[in-house]
Amino acid sequence: MRVEVNGVRLFFDVDGAKLVPEGPKMREQPTLILLHGGPGMDHSTYKPAFSQFADVCQVIYVDHRGNGRSERGPHEAWNLAQWGDDLFEFCRALEIERPIVFGTSFGGFVALSYATRHPEHPGKLVLASTAAQNLLPYLDKSVALFERFGGAEIGDLARRHLTRRTPETTDAWITQALPLYTRTRTFEGDALARAVRSRKVLDHFQDGEWDTFDLRADLAKIACPTLVIGGEDDPMTPIESQADLAAGIAPRLVRFERVRNAGHGPYRDDPRVFDVIREFIGS
Amino acid sequence: MRVEVNGVRLFFDVEGAKLVPDGAVMREKPTLIDLRGCGRSDPGPASARIVSQWADDLRAFCDILEIERPIVLGQSGGGFVAIKYGARHRGHACKLILASTQARVVPGRIVDVVRRRSTPEAAAAADRWLREPDDPSAFRGWSAHGVPLYNHAPQGLWYRHSPDHLESFERCGHGVWRDQPARVLNVIREFIQS
Numbered sequence: 001m002r003v004e005v006n007g008v009r010l011f012f013d014v015d016g017a018k019l020v021p022e023g024p025k026m027r028e029q030p031t032l033i034l035l036h037g038g039p040g041m042d043h044s045t046y047k048p049a050f051s052q053f054a055d056v057c058q059v060i061y062v063d064h065r066g067n068g069r070s071e072r073g074p075h076e077a078w079n080l081a082q083w084g085d086d087l088f089e090f091c092r093a094l095e096i097e098r099p100i101v102f103g104t105s106f107g108g109f110v111a112l113s114y115a116t117r118h119p120e121h122p123g124k125l126v127l128a129s130t131a132a133q134n135l136l137p138y139l140d141k142s143v144a145l146f147e148r149f150g151g152a153e154i155g156d157l158a159r160r161h162l163t164r165r166t167p168e169t170t171d172a173w174i175t176q177a178l179p180l181y182t183r184t185r186t187f188e189g190d191a192l193a194r195a196v197r198s199r200k201v202l203d204h205f206q207d208g209e210w211d212t213f214d215l216r217a218d219l220a221k222i223a224c225p226t227l228v229i230g231g232e233d234d235p236m237t238p239i240e241s242q243a244d245l246a247a248g249i250a251p252r253l254v255r256f257e258r259v260r261n262a263g264h265g266p267y268r269d270d271p272r273v274f275d276v277i278r279e280f281i282g283s
Numbered sequence: 284m285r286v287e288v289n290g291v292r293l294f295f296d297v298e299g300a301k302l303v304p305d306g307a308v309m310r311e312k313p314t315l316i317d318l319r320g321c322g323r324s325d326p327g328p329a330s331a332r333i334v335s336q337w338a339d340d341l342r343a344f345c346d347i348l349e350i351e352r353p354i355v356l357g358q359s360g361g362g363f364v365a366i367k368y369g370a371r372h373r374g375h376a377c378k379l380i381l382a383s384t385q386a387r388v389v390p391g392r393i394v395d396v397v398r399r400r401s402t403p404e405a406a407a408a409a410d411r412w413l414r415e416p417d418d419p420s421a422f423r424g425w426s427a428h429g430v431p432l433y434n435h436a437p438q439g440l441w442y443r444h445s446p447d448h449l450e451s452f453e454r455c456g457h458g459v460w461r462d463q464p465a466r467v468l469n470v471i472r473e474f475i476q477s
Contacts, residue, residue: 001350002349003347003348003349009349014297015298017298018296019296044302044304044309047302047304048304058296061300094286095284095286095292096284190304193307193308
């Protein structure tokens with residue numbers, strides 16, 4: 001389905017009912033909204049794994065503006081403030097209240113934008129393999145991990161791509177560095193082929209906010225329980241970036257889970273992470 | 284979720300994704316929607332609670348959410364809406380499933396079945412309600428005598444007593460799958476996939 005939000009039609013898909021029969025009444029399940037990474041990827045990266053939560057939530061997959069099956073809209077509106085506001089308006093258009101918003105990587109940037117711009121709206125946040133600011137402060141950690149998993153050549157590619165990006169480094173990045181994001185190599189083959197990808201929105205973000213965004217000053221506005229998860233072997237968003245993110249959120253609201261031997265989107269490498277997420281949803 | 288359609292906010296719920304991973308592609312599954320009566324939707328003006336409006340609402344609902352070529356299942360009162368929608372918006376639905384419904388209400392037929400399966404008193408209650416559907420006491424008589432006959436298997440019926448809303452029809456539990464779930468649900472599944 002698609003629905004018009006802030007002038008563009010956003011694609012969304014759903015797994016699991018909101019209302020389920022329970023004795024004499026209909027029990028209401030919480031709504032879990034999944035925000036995909038990239039930008040330039042789409043919601044399919046969460047399928048089929050996240051449909052497992054359909055027994056405890058209504059799971060909603062969304063393609064951000066400019067991504068996947070959603071309309072592109074004007075390029076000027078491809079920014080984190082707009083993506084965050086789109087999520088808020090998407091919920092208003094469909095009367096989704098107090099959602100549990102789950103963002104991985106770039107999806108986490110959008111979740112943070114939404115939660116800091118509309119702090120009263122989310123019920124809970126799950127921020128996986130993401131950061132509150134651009135990743136330049138973590139460059140050396142990132143390069144060292146890419147070198148560890150891909151050799152000196154990939155380490156060198158990482159340093160060049162993350163500091164002096166060109167269309168050529170981006171091409172090389174997608175074929176050589178992306179598969180190293182996870183230890184189980186989920187970013188290749190069918191899983192990549194299934195995604196409707198947009199290089200334009202990726203280039204636009206990489207050439208702009210990617211190196212400049214900084215939401216650290218806004219983290220104090222987050223007003224809901226928040227789970228921060230990261231993989232200790234994540235070369236793209238090193239675990240230090242999640243540690244710093246968690247440290248910026250009120251201690252009474254935040255829980256930080258480090259996952260050993262796991263990379264970017266640690267649930268891809270270690271299915272026990274799904275149990276942690278399930279417990280947080282139900283808590 | 285609810286979404287605004289023709290000036291009222293309609294409640295809808297969803298089960299199962301439209302796109303499912305299948306090797307290197309996302310496979311598209313047909314849509315089976317259930318408008319779930321009018322319980323959680325806005326009431327809107329009473330004059331608009333007519334079958335043709337519900338049929339048009341269904342079409343507009345699909346347009347707003349870009350649902351194309353849906354499989355529409357209507358049971359009982361929902362079937363009246365599905366029939367009207369199928370006729371007013373030909374070519375829109377991919378398939379229709381019309382369960383426990385009719386194209387025209389024939390009161391005599393209903394009274395005869397009640398008389399055969401119950402008592403003359405129940406048949407009189409049915410007759411009265413069919414003549415005076417807007418009368419709350421007539422509806423109570425039907426609820427007491429007619430509704431228990433809807434199914435052979437006992438049902439946890441949870442329709443609401445709201446005789447002033449025709450929506451109450453859709454809450455009734457005489458869908459045939461309630462009595463023979465395995466057989467009927469298999470027929471529906473086969474039809475969806477055919």
